[in-house]
Every structure is written in C-alpha cells, then in structure tokens.
Amino acid sequence: MIRIGLVGCGGIVGAHVPGLKAVQGRAIVTAACDVNEENAKRRASETNPDAAIYSDWKTMLAVNNVDAVDIALPHHLHCSAIVDAANAGKHVLTEKPLCTTLEEAKEIEAAVKANGVILACAHNQMFEPAPRLARKWIREGKLGRLFSLRTVDCFLAGGGKPVDWGWRGKLATSGGGCAIDTGYHPTYMLISLANSEPVEVVSMLANYNHPNLEGDDSAQTMVRFASGAVGTLQTSWGHHVPNGHWQIHAIGEHGQIYGRGNTLYYQPLEGEIEKHELTPENGFIGEIRHFVDCIETGAQPEQGLYEGVTVLKVILGGYQSDRDKTVVHI
Known part of the structure; x- marks a missing residue:
C-alpha cells in the first residue's frame, strides 16, 4: 500500500480527492499538511479520517509515514517542497507549474535524479x-x-x-x-x-x-x-x-x-x-491513477520531469x- 501525504490542502486539492479515492486499495492518504490546520483536517476527512495532521511539511517528512507526496502549494513554494520530498526519498506528484525559474528547475532535477524518485507533473x-x-x-x-x-x-x-x-x-x-x-x-x-x-x-x-x-x-x-x-x-x-x-x-x-x-x-x-x-474520464483521476501505476511499476510518468521543465x-x-x-x- 502506497502511503501518500498531502502537502497543501487548499482549493485545488478538492479536484484531487476523487483521484485519491479512485486508488483506494492501492494507495492511502496517511498525512495532510497545511498552514491552515482546518484545511488539512477537511482533506483528511474526505480521504482518510485517520490521517495525521501537520502544519509543516518538513515535520511530516521527518516523521516518515509517507512514501509519496501530492504537492498543491502556492507556486513560489513548489521548488522547496519538491526538493525536500525528493531528498527524503519520497515520490512526488506536483501541481502546476513545476516551479517558477529555470534555476529552481535545475535544483529540482538534481534532487530527483540523485535520490532516484519519481516526479509526475499534474498535467490533468x-x-x-x-x-x-x-x-x-x-x-x-x-x-x-x-x-x-x-x-x-x-x-x-x-x-x-x-x-x-x-x-x-x-x-x-x-x-x-x-x-x-x-x-x-x-x-x-x-x-x-x-x-x-x-x-x-x-x-x-x-x-x-x-x-x-x-x-x-x-x-x-x-x-x-x-x-x-x-x-x-x-x-x-x-x-x-x-x-x-x-x-x-x-x-x-x-x-x-x-x-x-x-x-x-x-x-x-x-x-x-x-x-x-x-x-468520459476525469483528468485528475487519470493523472493520480497514472502516478500510482508508476510508483508500483517503476515506469517514468508520461508527464514527468522533462515535460515539466520543457x-x-x-x-x-x-x-x-x-x-x-x-x-x-x-
């Protein structure tokens, strides 16, 4: 069972919830992190009421109760969260954009490759x-x-x-x-x-x-x-x-x-x-299923690091x- 941590629990995560439910039995949300604790609790209640609640992703990563993260933060925080998750050995699904500068993109690429993790971009x-x-x-x-x-x-x-x-x-x-x-x-x-x-x-x-x-x-x-x-x-x-x-x-x-x-x-x-x-197919469900597929098989995502940087x-x-x-x- 793949353990997923939500990093950022604002509005767009509501669109991710059906996808997270669609992979139940293969993956489970075990942690929800947001500076607004009520947001984290709400998303936990929608996916797994027993998920641990955090206000700092660094603390969540240190506790080590997740295998992968779903990042949905303001754009300027994407790079730091992705790099921290990769350095902690966690697979990453990140909302758009990958980051905001090419310098950040190089930092992300280095962390992902050094740690051998999967990075998928949420190109729903x-x-x-x-x-x-x-x-x-x-x-x-x-x-x-x-x-x-x-x-x-x-x-x-x-x-x-x-x-x-x-x-x-x-x-x-x-x-x-x-x-x-x-x-x-x-x-x-x-x-x-x-x-x-x-x-x-x-x-x-x-x-x-x-x-x-x-x-x-x-x-x-x-x-x-x-x-x-x-x-x-x-x-x-x-x-x-x-x-x-x-x-x-x-x-x-x-x-x-x-x-x-x-x-x-x-x-x-x-x-x-x-x-x-x-x-009909919900694109958010499709991308999350694909992310879980990649973690299970070791395949590279269709919309991954290269696509995000390009x-x-x-x-x-x-x-x-x-x-x-x-x-x-x-």
Whole structure:
C-alpha cells in the first residue's frame, strides 16, 4: 500500500480527492499538511479520517509515514517542497507549474535524479479523452507530417467582477500571471501533441480586466518546433473562450484533428468528417491513477520531469519575448 501525504490542502486539492479515492486499495492518504490546520483536517476527512495532521511539511517528512507526496502549494513554494520530498526519498506528484525559474528547475532535477524518485507533473488535461486520443493518433501517424497546432484555455475570472487573487495576484508568489497558471494547460497540451522539441517562442501578454493583478490576465503565444510545425496557444482570465475555438486542434498533411473534453473529430483531406464520442474520464483521476501505476511499476510518468521543465522553458521564454519584443530561442 502506497502511503501518500498531502502537502497543501487548499482549493485545488478538492479536484484531487476523487483521484485519491479512485486508488483506494492501492494507495492511502496517511498525512495532510497545511498552514491552515482546518484545511488539512477537511482533506483528511474526505480521504482518510485517520490521517495525521501537520502544519509543516518538513515535520511530516521527518516523521516518515509517507512514501509519496501530492504537492498543491502556492507556486513560489513548489521548488522547496519538491526538493525536500525528493531528498527524503519520497515520490512526488506536483501541481502546476513545476516551479517558477529555470534555476529552481535545475535544483529540482538534481534532487530527483540523485535520490532516484519519481516526479509526475499534474498535467490533468492530457488525461482527458480528447487530448489523449489526439496525441495517440498523431503519434501513430494519422495526420502524417504536422503543420499547425492550436490549444486554448480561457475563462472570465470573477465573471467580470473584482477578484481577490490572494497569492496569485503577486508576481513574487505566483511567478507571473495567467500564462504561468491557467496557461500551463494549453502549453503542455501543445507540446504533447507536437511530439517535438520546442525551439522558438514569441508571446504577447496583456492585462485587460484585472487591475488588482500584478501579472498578465491574457497571453497569446506562438511556438516553433524542431519538426517544423508551428503551434499557437491562447489563455486568458480576462475573457471567455473565443467562439468557434477548440480545446485542441492539429493540422497535418493527411487532414485535421480537433475537439474538446470527450468529443474528438477527424477530418481527412477527402471524405466525411468522423465524430468520436469518447468515454468520459476525469483528468485528475487519470493523472493520480497514472502516478500510482508508476510508483508500483517503476515506469517514468508520461508527464514527468522533462515535460515539466520543457513547459516552463516555453512559458518563461514567452515572458522574455514579451518584455524584449523579440523571438526567443529556447
């Protein structure tokens, strides 16, 4: 039985709870840690009422009653928590982003490799049916050579009303704005679908609707891949998803693949468009099952250290591009 400790028990952990319940019998939450003890107690009550409660992850790791951790902290704390967990020999599932700087990423990589632990990044949308099947089709060659890709994740935060951003509103604790937060989703989807190394990035960012947010509330980014394919992604807290846009869209020499959620389309160059209604799958459940699979088998995660660092390089390159008004080589 794999013993899991929750590091950070705020709002996003509510989305992890169904996944933690789905692996009962293979894994169990034995510890919950949060600076707000009531948060930790609430998450324990939802997963295992007998879980030990902590307010400091260092104490939790020292007690040594967990084999793995599920980290869901403010962005600026990710690096310290991941490194401490790795150095304690614990496997790690971390919420996005992996961290906020490339220097932190190097520190994480060194700790993970030195201690031989598994690190999985919580890229939940790649465990949803449409993006997952699209990636499979692309890697099987259904589109042939890829030309163009597009991914989107936008919503109007607060419904147009003022938002109390908390730590997300500060550059020092968030590492940026929407691009490094919600924008993480379309970035990892773009990279996963492209199945090629990103080599150049250019991005334009803005803050349209959230004056109390220090960072961006919208970003549009273009990425060139080593394969020659070009991808674009759009993310926003300042407006809804543009009408007519899909969560994912890929164009290649044999046609197009596009869709969202549980629905995926294949449009060949000739012939009828195929519509595929897929079995619904909660991405958070999928990623946690996969994390447990990897711990049990020793396999490397589909969305692991390499993927987390690569996504970060694209996003930070995008920020540099916007500041310098230039294309950035990754």
